[in-house]
Amino acid sequence: MWHNKRGDGENVTFPARPYVNGNGDRRTLSFIQGDSASLSQLRSIVLGAYRHAINAATDMGCLTVITRGRASGAPRPLFHGGCRART
Numbered sequence: 001m002w003h004n005k006r007g008d009g010e011n012v013t014f015p016a017r018p019y020v021n022g023n024g025d026r027r028t029l030s031f032i033q034g035d036s037a038s039l040s041q042l043r044s045i046v047l048g049a050y051r052h053a054i055n056a057a058t059d060m061g062c063l064t065v066i067t068r069g070r071a072s073g074a075p076r077p078l079f080h081g082g083c084r085a086r087t
Contacts, residue, residue, distance in 0.1 A: 001050050010050070012043040 001012050014032040021027055032039070057063035 001046065010047055012046045014039070014042075 001010065014030060016028045016030040018026060018028050032042070034042070054063065
């Protein structure tokens with residue numbers, strides 16, 4: 001999960017590893033396989049869960065959003081210790 005450089009959007013990328021096949025061609029093996037529609041749906045689910053977690057952490061006082069110190073000026077969530085779930 002990452003914010004784009006302009007700070008106006010988020011994206012999800014899935015892990016992959018480069019390798020060289022038997023013919024000497026460089027390839028990339030994606031750990032998560034699927035068609036474009038399935039991967040897009042999975043990205044939406046991950047972003048939705050991330051936003052939900054950010055909102056919950058903010059409501060509990062566990063999250064501070066900082067903007068200084070970044071070249072893009074994009075907000076970056078900063079979790080800090082001492083947070084306990086409310087019961």
